[in-house]
Amino acid sequence: MEVKTLEDKDLKKDEKLYIKGIRLVNSVKIDYKTQKHVSFIVKGDNELHNVMYFDEKSQDKKWQCDCKWYTLQNKLCSHIIAANLAMKN
Ligand SMILES: [Zn+2]
Incomplete structure (x- = not known):
């Protein structure tokens, strides 16, 4: 499986x-990988996400996070951005 990272313009x-x-x-670590999923642990300021x-999933649902910001607003959060940047490197 090839992880499709988000475009720079969306991240920025x-x-x-x-x-x-x-x-x-x-602070991004890969927790586990399966054929269809990748799970990342991102250590935020106070907690793990x-x-x-x-x-x-469709392009806009591929990346999801368990933080309040993402859950309530359904917008990109800093954890998803960090995971994307980590994958691009
Ligand atoms: Zn998040």
Whole structure:
């Protein structure tokens, strides 16, 4: 499976979040990988977050996070940005 990372323009849409994402890149760890999923653990300021990549979902649903920001607003969060940046490196 090839992980399709989000485009730079989407990652950079909100500059503050993007900067936060850059700061978290080194805190991204791959938890496990299956044929269709990748699970990432991202250590935030105070807590751990679980970012999931779903190969079978449509482009806008491939990347999901368990944090409040993502869950309530359904927008990219700094954890998803960090996981994407980690995969691009
Ligand atoms: Zn998040």
